[in-house]
């Protein structure tokens with residue numbers, strides 16, 4: 001019979017949409033994390049060419065910043081390529097909802113397997129060029145087409161995620177991992193986000209792992225910025241161990257042992 005062996009409770013802090021264009025938003029936050037008395041390893045979701053803008057991997061200053069984060073024990077993962085949805089216009093109401101109303105950033109939502117493979121390979125090649133370890137891929141807005149899922153199965157990567165789950169690859173083994181996430185771009189969304197996240201934080205307080213999914217826009221509003229700092233401090237006080245996603249997959253998650 002399989003038995004769950006728990007290794008304590010963990011927290012995974014992920015910074016979405018990392019690119020030179022978003023660094024000015026993130027910088028004060030990262031500095032605040034670095035000033036904490038406990039080291040908090042974070043997972044940085046790197047976009048190679050954010051919105052077809054300047055190339056992240058051709059920016060030497062930004063590359064050395066990311067290099068220094070790796071040396072500190074943070075993890076870098078691939079987060080799409082352009083982070084915007086350039087596929088042909090949606091044709092069904094569901095696609096219209098997902099790709100125009102829910103988000104316009106679902107880059108991997110409309111891709112067939114071949115396109116998804118090409119785009120994944122292009123991103124993976126950039127990490128390889130830097131000599132950086134790469135274990136994970138997170139689709140922009142967490143949206144993956146079937147083609148993307150197939151491409152990930154043969155990618156050689158260790159994991160991918162959606163808002164509720166971390167999947168080990170290649171078999172897409174699902175590990176429950178709820179995420180706190182804000183939608184901070186308008187005043188009413190910030191109010192709602194505060195309430196929704198407070199409730200989720202309470203609901204998941206006994207969960208083995210909780211993820212904190214941060215976005216650059218959160219950092220522009222003190223209510224969101226302060227919320228994240230306090231959430232991290234609270235979870236540390238509650239005894240959660242901060243880990244990167246890959247550290248958690250390797251060491252933190254409950255492993256099934258045969259008895």
Ligand SMILES: [Zn+2]
Nearest residue numbers: 016017140141
């Ligand atoms: Zn994103």
